[in-house]
Amino acid sequence: MQLHLDLAVDDLAAALDHARACGAVLAGHQPQDDVRVLLDPAGHPFCLFTAGT
Numbered sequence: 001m002q003l004h005l006d007l008a009v010d011d012l013a014a015a016l017d018h019a020r021a022c023g024a025v026l027a028g029h030q031p032q033d034d035v036r037v038l039l040d041p042a043g044h045p046f047c048l049f050t051a052g053t
Contacts, residue, residue, distance in 0.1 A: 002044060008051040012036065015048045 009015035016036050020026075027037040027045060035049045 004044075005046040007046065007048050009048050010051055012048060012050050019048065 007015070012034070016038075019038055023041040024038040024046075027039055030037055035047050037045055037047050039045055
């Protein structure tokens, strides 16, 4: 079983940098300008988005 996490963050750029430093990579498809879809080191997708959007 897999879960898909949508994580609200205050600073999308900083959260993206942190996730990438932890081994995440950007997914090939980015459906929205204010959301970033990433894959964890095991290949599981998750999203970062700015809180309040």
